Amino acid sequence: MTLDPVKQVSGTGVFIPGADIDTDRIIPARFMKCVTFDGLGEFAFYDVRFNSDTGEKTKHPLNDERFKDASILIAGVNFGCGSSREHAPQSLTKYGFKACIAESFAEIFYGNSTTLAMPCVMASAADIAALKAAVEAKPETEITIDVENLKVSTSGGLEISVNMPESARDALISGRWDPIQELIDNDAAINERASALHYV
């Protein structure tokens, strides 16, 4: 299985305010009544994008016309916490997001996103604030995430360093972000391990 390396991602950005944005917020549980991931994109952040009584659009940044084509999500601390639902990153990629930049990410969300080839990089609070200011002042600001060199730059001249676990960086740039084939290839070692475990 050959996968495309993900070395660099570019697009315009949108800042989603708030710490500890959980995966129920990203995709409310009722939209998980499904047996495929198809069509989840339209439900991303649904309950904070639409007033539940009137159905009207709220002032959520994803409803802001200026950010309608944004493909890079910018957020604060502990983004993607809570439920392990892969439906969350699935809904973000299907919505059109290609990458996330946040102060920090919850671990399960992080792993799920990497396996879907959506890079998640971490930046300092000051750099997130600078990126937020840049995209809000000029929504057409082009943001480029250089996954290989862990740098983010903008068309406005902002240059910041970001970080990510080396395993995720390697998985993305070397095109092995979905590990299934490598796991399968180690079949003999799996059998050996299994036979050494008393309970298997």
Add this chain to the structure above:
Amino acid sequence: MGKSLFQKVWDSHRVGTLGDGRTQLFIGTHLIHEVTSPQAFGMLRELGLNVKFPQRTFATIDHIVPTINQDQPADPMAAEMIEAIRKNCDDFGVTYFDLKSGKQGILHVVGPEQGITQPGTTIACGDSHTATHGAFGAIAFGIGTSQVRDVLATQTMALQEMKVRRIEVNGDLRPGVYAKDVILHIIRLLGANGGIGYAYEYAGDVFERMSMEERMTICNMSIEGGARCGYINPDAKTVAYLQGRPYVDNDNFNETAARWLSFASDADAHYDDIVKIDASQIDPTVTWGISPDAGISITENIPDPLTAESPEEKASIEEALEYMKLPAGAPIQGVKIDVAFIGSCTNGRISDFREVAKYIKGHKVAANVQAIAVPGSQIVAIQCEQEGLPEIFREAGFEWRAAGCSMCLAMNPDKLIGDQLCASSSNRNFKGRQGSPTGRTILMSPVMVAAAAIKGHITDARDLFDLEESAAVA
């Protein structure tokens, strides 16, 4: 230097190192449910793969099961999801505890009661509360659907090794302080993101005195503190709980038990961090905000954004109070509730219902409060019936339901309506978590939920009930 349980289990399940540097870890036991598994089976079929060790995966249905008429799915999609897991288990030879088995329930209740959950093993499940099984000294991870596929196809998954933080709680818990209060207190102290990159080892005499069910309540909420897994070292209580259960090797029990106990952390084990907490400082704890780390003692006031230490904290308190419609700086006691929920993988076990039943006799749920009690499994439900508990709950004004996740996450008909406020024994107070986009949740122990249901508002259970002799772990 010795090893922690985490390191022992990790080392004994390591298959190898992957190209990206992660470990390929053998997953001894895989639990699946109807919400996060159908897509994984879809991927298997697409890739032409089989389930490698079908005898190591166990399935049941919990998230979407109605708690009034269990066998009548709420809508065609719920019916399709139930049919999908049945067919997938059938096609691939996976054990499935269906509604007729008498063993259905929330996976994190079913695993331990069947003896599937065992010390020194690795467990994975497409559900973040899988850490519950750590109560037995297992290393148990919540995983995404692509990883469910990986485990089905190879019985392994790719994982970055974690650091280990030992959280020691020593001393005596005061009456009326339960396991739920202890974990809410830990999360309050360390934060909802404090555990990122860590496995939590809960240690100290408080956890040693706890029953297995109380330990499950603790480990269950590890993820709410950001830790992907949490565990308690196995001991004589662990062994006694498991003896005789269906999936335990009861024929060679002594040998098995000795092996289990050998996984306990060595006295000179290395920890990346150690946190010490004084048990006597823990009060009955409730949440006031929209993250599980927004906890306060029942005797404290709701935070005031004016006293915040940073602009970020101020914004965060303001957002939470606006959503919760709670007054800044006011006592949390007295906040009116609309719904009371006792159940979930956190607090839906026999000991939870026994404890509440001790105190609600002679009391009535307040008018205008809907109170529901939902056993975590069919086996818990039967135990409750044998002990006459449903009558006690009904007499007090609770609705007694059938087993399922119910109002913890509202993928079934049990949901808040509008901005109803729920006193809940579950694990998450996120915006919209209980089914209404504006619904509000205050987390607390089952006994505190019962007290709130009776008074009609958030209250200190110690004032309402004579809890002197109850404190399960004092």
